[in-house]
Amino acid sequence: MIIRSVILQSATRLLVPLLVLLSVAALLRGHNAPGGGFVGGLIAAAAVVLQAYSCGSPSARRLLVLDPRTYLGIGLLVAIISGLWAPLLHGQPVFTGVWGTFAVPAVGELKIGTPVTFDIGVYLTVLGVVASMALELLED
Amino acid sequence: MLAPAVCRLAGRATGYLLAAVVGVTAVYFAAQVPVIAQGQTLRQAIAWVPELGVSLSFSLDGLSLLFALLVTGVGLFIVLYASSYLQDDALLGRFYAYLMGFMASMLGLVLADNILTLFIFWELTSVTSYLLIGFDHKDAKARKAALQALVVTGSGGLALLAGLVLLQLASGTGELSSMLASGFTASGSELYTPIVVLVLIGAFTKSAQIPFHFWLPGAMTAPSPVSAYLHSSTMVKAGVYLLARLTPILGGGSGGPQGWTITLSVVGGLTMLWGAFVASRQTHFKRVLAYSTVSSLGMMVMLIGAVSAAPVAGAAAATAAGLATYILAHACFKGALFMVAGAVDHAVHLKDVEQVGGLGRVMPFTAAAAVTATISMMGVPPLLGFAAKEQVLVTMLAGGPGSMLGAVLVVAAAVASVLTVLLALLVGLKPFIGPLMSTSEPPHEGPVRLWLGPVALGVAGLVAGIAPWLFAEPIVRAAAAAVAGVPRGELAAMPVDLSLGHLLHLGPALYISLGAIAAGVGLFVLRARWRAITAPLDKLDWLTAERAYEAIFHGGVLGLASLSTRIFQNGSLRVYIRIVMLAVLASAGLALAGSGGAFLGRDLLGDVKADTTMIEGVLVSLIIAGAVAATLVGSRLAAIVAVGLVGYCIALLFVVFGAPDVAMTQFAVETLSVIILLLVVFRLPRFNGKSSRPARIFDAGIAIGVGVLMTGLVLAAQSNLAAQPISHFFAERSLTEGYGRNVVNVILVDFRALDTMGEITVLGIAAVGIWTLLRIRPTRSGEISATARRAGTGPGAGHDSGTAAAEDGKDGVPS
Numbered sequence: 001m002i003i004r005s006v007i008l009q010s011a012t013r014l015l016v017p018l019l020v021l022l023s024v025a026a027l028l029r030g031h032n033a034p035g036g037g038f039v040g041g042l043i044a045a046a047a048v049v050l051q052a053y054s055c056g057s058p059s060a061r062r063l064l065v066l067d068p069r070t071y072l073g074i075g076l077l078v079a080i081i082s083g084l085w086a087p088l089l090h091g092q093p094v095f096t097g098v099w100g101t102f103a104v105p106a107v108g109e110l111k112i113g114t115p116v117t118f119d120i121g122v123y124l125t126v127l128g129v130v131a132s133m134a135l136e137l138l139e140d
Numbered sequence: 141m142l143a144p145a146v147c148r149l150a151g152r153a154t155g156y157l158l159a160a161v162v163g164v165t166a167v168y169f170a171a172q173v174p175v176i177a178q179g180q181t182l183r184q185a186i187a188w189v190p191e192l193g194v195s196l197s198f199s200l201d202g203l204s205l206l207f208a209l210l211v212t213g214v215g216l217f218i219v220l221y222a223s224s225y226l227q228d229d230a231l232l233g234r235f236y237a238y239l240m241g242f243m244a245s246m247l248g249l250v251l252a253d254n255i256l257t258l259f260i261f262w263e264l265t266s267v268t269s270y271l272l273i274g275f276d277h278k279d280a281k282a283r284k285a286a287l288q289a290l291v292v293t294g295s296g297g298l299a300l301l302a303g304l305v306l307l308q309l310a311s312g313t314g315e316l317s318s319m320l321a322s323g324f325t326a327s328g329s330e331l332y333t334p335i336v337v338l339v340l341i342g343a344f345t346k347s348a349q350i351p352f353h354f355w356l357p358g359a360m361t362a363p364s365p366v367s368a369y370l371h372s373s374t375m376v377k378a379g380v381y382l383l384a385r386l387t388p389i390l391g392g393g394s395g396g397p398q399g400w401t402i403t404l405s406v407v408g409g410l411t412m413l414w415g416a417f418v419a420s421r422q423t424h425f426k427r428v429l430a431y432s433t434v435s436s437l438g439m440m441v442m443l444i445g446a447v448s449a450a451p452v453a454g455a456a457a458a459t460a461a462g463l464a465t466y467i468l469a470h471a472c473f474k475g476a477l478f479m480v481a482g483a484v485d486h487a488v489h490l491k492d493v494e495q496v497g498g499l500g501r502v503m504p505f506t507a508a509a510a511v512t513a514t515i516s517m518m519g520v521p522p523l524l525g526f527a528a529k530e531q532v533l534v535t536m537l538a539g540g541p542g543s544m545l546g547a548v549l550v551v552a553a554a555v556a557s558v559l560t561v562l563l564a565l566l567v568g569l570k571p572f573i574g575p576l577m578s579t580s581e582p583p584h585e586g587p588v589r590l591w592l593g594p595v596a597l598g599v600a601g602l603v604a605g606i607a608p609w610l611f612a613e614p615i616v617r618a619a620a621a622a623v624a625g626v627p628r629g630e631l632a633a634m635p636v637d638l639s640l641g642h643l644l645h646l647g648p649a650l651y652i653s654l655g656a657i658a659a660g661v662g663l664f665v666l667r668a669r670w671r672a673i674t675a676p677l678d679k680l681d682w683l684t685a686e687r688a689y690e691a692i693f694h695g696g697v698l699g700l701a702s703l704s705t706r707i708f709q710n711g712s713l714r715v716y717i718r719i720v721m722l723a724v725l726a727s728a729g730l731a732l733a734g735s736g737g738a739f740l741g742r743d744l745l746g747d748v749k750a751d752t753t754m755i756e757g758v759l760v761s762l763i764i765a766g767a768v769a770a771t772l773v774g775s776r777l778a779a780i781v782a783v784g785l786v787g788y789c790i791a792l793l794f795v796v797f798g799a800p801d802v803a804m805t806q807f808a809v810e811t812l813s814v815i816i817l818l819l820v821v822f823r824l825p826r827f828n829g830k831s832s833r834p835a836r837i838f839d840a841g842i843a844i845g846v847g848v849l850m851t852g853l854v855l856a857a858q859s860n861l862a863a864q865p866i867s868h869f870f871a872e873r874s875l876t877e878g879y880g881r882n883v884v885n886v887i888l889v890d891f892r893a894l895d896t897m898g899e900i901t902v903l904g905i906a907a908v909g910i911w912t913l914l915r916i917r918p919t920r921s922g923e924i925s926a927t928a929r930r931a932g933t934g935p936g937a938g939h940d941s942g943t944a945a946a947e948d949g950k951d952g953v954p955s
Contacts, residue, residue: 026804034800036885042808049815069911072904079897118893119885125900129907130812136914137819 041126079121202618300342347379364482404445411438514568561660
């Protein structure tokens with residue numbers, strides 16, 4: 001099912017990259033400002049759905065590169081690893097946050113911790129779930 | 141768990157690689173023998189859920205060491221054996237994964253110090269053994285046996301969990317080592333009886349004691365390496381391990397409570413006799429071995445009972461030493477015989493003992509191993525089996541004749557050992573002597589890996605019998621000390637002497653032993669007569685719990701499940717929603733009514749009027765309008781739009797009340813759910829009218845009820861501010877402990893990360909479910925397609941159905 005509209009297609013070409021950027025921004029700033037993995041994943045999924053509506057689901061699948069279910073799996077894996085990081089390497093209870101600071105050239109100091117990676121897992125899972133549902137429904 | 145991948149990469153070398161891993165572990169444990177034999181205990185702990193007193197703690201003492209050595213030592217040869225036995229199986233990689241998973245859980249079980257950790261590993265062994273028994277998942281019999289084993293041991297596991305939780309309550313600690321160190325005995329507690337009953341149910345189901353023994357012979361449908369490993373030397377001994385481990389706590393050391401001793405002795409004794417008897421009537425290789433294993437497990441349980449019955453500490457230690465020796469000897473000879481049975485089956489493709497003969501000349505190594513194991517099982521010197529049997533008989537005679545029970549048990553042990561001699565000869569000697577039977581293809585010796593295990597175990601039994609001081613005595617001494625609760629200082633003084641010179645002196649024990657061997661050989665010669673005479677007793681085995689299991693499981697549980705499915709899940713979404721809402725109304729409504737309606741006393745309207753702004757008013761009116769419109773409009777599309785309006789307005793309300801996070805999420809969720817709902821609507825058949833008038837009135841009633849309930853709940857929650865709200869805690873700690881300024885996000889990914897983990901897992905499962913449902917197409921007859929029916933028919937079936945569904949999907953791509 002494709003909505004054949006030049007206006008929508010042109011808008012999509014602009015909007016999809018913006019939405020993807022927005023979703024990543026929401027994900028990364030989520031720890032200190034409104035946002036987070038869940039809403040980030042939803043925005044990314046919205047971008048995929050928009051692409052699918054205007055240019056067809058094959059093009060949406062190309063946008064995703066991987067099968068949406070792969071995102072789901074990777075997301076869950078990342079989340080679990082973040083949760084098990086502390087007990088396995090630091091002898092602390094499961095899901096204890098572990099933080100580290102890394103110096104990144106040209107950016108400055110980057111503070112990263114398992115809650116952030118956990119949020120990335122949430123992001124990927126949500127993206128995978130919604131995108132796989134929507135694309136599957138669109139295609140049949 | 142990475143074994144399938146490794147298998148694909150390493151091909152045939154996988155077996156050696158995994159064996160090397162297991163071998164290194166075994167060497168590590170063997171290296172601990174001198175330390176543990178001094179009475180030391182190694183301990184390692186990781187906090188897991190400290191709030192519940194659950195920690196991932198492990199400790200290695202004598203008893204754990206004995207079992208750890210069995211698990212890794214026998215495991216090493218099993219891996220090699222399996223790599224040859226199953227080398228042509230396409231799913232060998234999967235088999236390795238199951239096997240290594242089982243091995244890890246078994247090690248965890250015997251090393252666990254925290255009782256809940258122990259329980260988790262206990263359950264893991266049940267699950268992995270289910271996968272292993274049902275490995276041949278295309279065979280309905282294997283699947284049934286696997287399920288039976290899982291249900292029996294799993295329900296026992298539930299009882300065990302309850303028992304262990306009670307034990308933790310009674311003792312105030314979850315660590316076995318602390319319980320043992322403080323000399324805690326549960327017999328003083330009022331929870332003692334429930335604890336013992338529940339723990340015993342768990343142990344008896346796992347270790348196949350009467351009346352739960354029936355699953356073990358059934359489980360023999362597993363591949364031979366599995367039978368040899370799980371059902372002779374490791375998993376079935378988990379129950380024995382547990383009982384031995386808890387003896388100082390529940391049995392109260394020497395002179396402990398009568399009930400414990402009597403139950404263990406009677407159940408163990410009965411199992412021992414019945415198992416040996418049924419085994420003597422079988423001719424199928426693995427069934428003989430299975431029932432004789434049941435018998436041996438019975439003997440172990442009986443001995444554990446005897447440890448507590450011993451009048452003085454010295455006697456208890458001696459009995460425990462007999463038990464430990466027997467466990468060691470049994471693992472050696474029974475593991476070897478199981479592998480021999482597999483090798484014979486492999487060579488001649490015959491499973492009936494009576495049909496096989498004369499293999500000694502063509503399979504010399506296997507035969508040598510089998511005969512060594514047989515001699516050990518018979519209890520002939522100089523093998524370890526002899527030492528074990530003598531030790532057992534000597535201590536039983538020493539402590540026994542005083543009481544009726546003791547005398548009965550000695551007789552039972554004697555009878556069982558007569559039958560055991562028969563069984564040993566039947567499995568270990570019969571196939572290798574006499575004229576060579578004719579087969580279609582000439583039998584031949586299997587590859588090295590197939591006979592290395594039995595030979596190694598046979599040699600181990602022989603060395604341990606001739607030179608016990610080498611490794612058998614230190615292990616047995618340390619293990620016995622742990623069972624009998626001997627303090628560390630007195631360990632060296634314990635009377636453990638397994639040397640032949642010590643045991644080979646004439647006495648009643650030796651007479652019984654020799655008599656049993658003679659009688660057993662006689663019985664072996666006359667076994668056809670014996671089977672004929674005892675044929676009528678065969679029916680008794682069917683009176684045991686297997687019938688009850690069938691009745692409860694198939695008649696009861698499955699019947700109830702299909703009944704409830706018919707009533708509650710008849711496929712109509714309206715009915716689902718009705719039932720869910722009614723259930724919520726009934727349960728929460730009753731609770732709310734029970735609270736006395738304290739919230740009703742407030743001046744509700746006054747509160748509302750005081751601080752409502754115009755924009756809030758507008759939004760609320762829009763929400764109400766949307767909700768009403770959704771119920772009135774005549775098309776699905778319009779209803780979805782109306783519900784979407786409600787959602788957006790709620791999101792705006794969040795904005796007004798200063799919750800940007802929630803608002804953002806709500807907006808995104810609303811947008812996507814409207815889109816997805818629209819997609820669903822396009823797939824539905826035409827909207828064919830509404831339900832009948834009475835049904836609509838009924839539904840309206842439910843809807844209003846739920847609305848009133850939710851309002852009531854919110855008001856009750858608002859007015860019930862007796863306790864400090866938790867939000868302050870989160871707000872304060874968010875930046876200091878979670879390093880984030882966004883409180884909502886910190887709660888989600890840090891404070892409540894486990895909840896979030898659960899939620900995204902549910903999301904993932906739902907997505908997979910939706911994906912599967914969308915791939916199922918109704919065929920013309922209204923039946924679901926074969927693809928769907930094949931899903932979930934047994935272990936590993938999921939994989940196949942997934943592939944099939946994918947192929948199906950490829951065909952079904954719209955043109």
